[in-house]
Amino acid sequence: MTGIDRYILRQLAVALVAVTGGLALLIWLTQSLRFVELVVNRGLSFAVFLQLTSMMIPSFVVVILPITTFVVVLFVYQKLASDRELVVMRAAGLSPASLSRPALTIAAIATVCGWLLHIYIVPWSYGQFREFQFEIRNRMAAVLLQDGVFTPVSDDVTVYVRERRNDGTLRGLVIHDARDRANPATILAEAGTITPGNGGPRVTLFNGSRQQLDRRTGRLNVLQFSENTLDLAQSRRAEEESRARDSRERSIGELLHPDPSEPMNPRDIPKFRVEAHQRMSGPLTGISFALVALATTLTGTFRRYGGLLRPLIGTGLLVGLLALGLSIGNLAARVPALIPLIWVHALLPGALAGLVLFGPRGLQPAWARA
Numbered sequence: 001m002t003g004i005d006r007y008i009l010r011q012l013a014v015a016l017v018a019v020t021g022g023l024a025l026l027i028w029l030t031q032s033l034r035f036v037e038l039v040v041n042r043g044l045s046f047a048v049f050l051q052l053t054s055m056m057i058p059s060f061v062v063v064i065l066p067i068t069t070f071v072v073v074l075f076v077y078q079k080l081a082s083d084r085e086l087v088v089m090r091a092a093g094l095s096p097a098s099l100s101r102p103a104l105t106i107a108a109i110a111t112v113c114g115w116l117l118h119i120y121i122v123p124w125s126y127g128q129f130r131e132f133q134f135e136i137r138n139r140m141a142a143v144l145l146q147d148g149v150f151t152p153v154s155d156d157v158t159v160y161v162r163e164r165r166n167d168g169t170l171r172g173l174v175i176h177d178a179r180d181r182a183n184p185a186t187i188l189a190e191a192g193t194i195t196p197g198n199g200g201p202r203v204t205l206f207n208g209s210r211q212q213l214d215r216r217t218g219r220l221n222v223l224q225f226s227e228n229t230l231d232l233a234q235s236r237r238a239e240e241e242s243r244a245r246d247s248r249e250r251s252i253g254e255l256l257h258p259d260p261s262e263p264m265n266p267r268d269i270p271k272f273r274v275e276a277h278q279r280m281s282g283p284l285t286g287i288s289f290a291l292v293a294l295a296t297t298l299t300g301t302f303r304r305y306g307g308l309l310r311p312l313i314g315t316g317l318l319v320g321l322l323a324l325g326l327s328i329g330n331l332a333a334r335v336p337a338l339i340p341l342i343w344v345h346a347l348l349p350g351a352l353a354g355l356v357l358f359g360p361r362g363l364q365p366a367w368a369r370a
Contacts, residue, residue, distance in 0.1 A: 008102035055129035070289035107290035114283025281346040288350030
């Protein structure tokens with residue numbers, strides 16, 4: 001590697017880390033705002049807040065890494081062109097292939113990092129995020145309850161509290177318990193208290209009634225009580241058995257060959273396959289986007305003034321490719337025969353950009369020769 005390669009590579013690496021890290025933190029900040037209420041109004045510790053929201057960061061990085069690779073390559077090479085450094089390098093005899101080597105190196109590193117994130121880190125971190133969400137929702141139900149709001153403690157239990165006093169006493173409770181799907185129940189109580197337990201929080205209800213509809217006879221059964229105890233959290237095993245894992249929690253093998261004994265919607269299987277192919281092909285878009293950025297900055301003649309046309313064209317191409325990728329993913333989930341288009345979308349733009357960049361001048365479009 002020459003000194004010029006190291007010089008460009010250093011600028012690309014620093015910019016890529018700074019832009020990717022800054023953008024990921026910005027997205028993390030905006031997405032974590034929905035959890036701030038747990039700290040401000042419901043007493044959740046700040047350490048738990050950071051632990052929960054930090055598990056989302058790999059999911060952000062894996063999405064923005066190909067985009068930031070394009071942005072960094074476009075910005076650094078455009079800056080080199082504006083500072084006349086590219087003119088000097090070309091005058092020294094460096095070809096477009098030599099000038100592209102640092103950008104392709106950083107794009108290859110980003111691609112490897114993308115594969116590591118897609119295949120190993122993101123499924124693990126997102127699974128931990130879902131698991132921690134379940135812990136907070138079921139083990140810390142007392143924290144989630146809010147005055148005057150119907151709070152879904154779990155998928156099958158919803159709690160309404162008219163008033164929550166400073167001593168922890170709850171007034172005016174309405175609890176809808178649908179864990180027994182055949183016989184859902186609605187419980188009304190004047191007051192209640194929540195106590196922690198090994199299996200999750202338990203609420204002790206005072207002076208209320210339990211109303212349960214018998215679906216077979218259509219009869220409403222009403223039971224009056226002066227004191228009753230109810231578990232708000234269902235067990236972890238029941239939760240895992242009652243829901244199918246999200247596609248982002250699964251490995252590539254599980255997405256391509258799902259376990260037939262695991263409960264899932266058959267309509268989700270094509271979506272699993274699309275997710276698997278997007279994970280395997282997605283990191284390659286980093287190289288393709290880098291080639292598009294290089295094709296728009298290293299082609300054409302030098303202009304002393306202006307020179308913004310080609311970067312604007314490259315940015316427009318990136319926006320179009322991102323929109324096209326979303327459309328192809330949605331279509332392939334409906335029509336599995338279109339799954340190969342996912343790979344075409346990942347590889348073809350890079351191949352065409354490479355042809356423009358390294359091929360004969362006659363193959364370059366008019367904007368690249370201008």
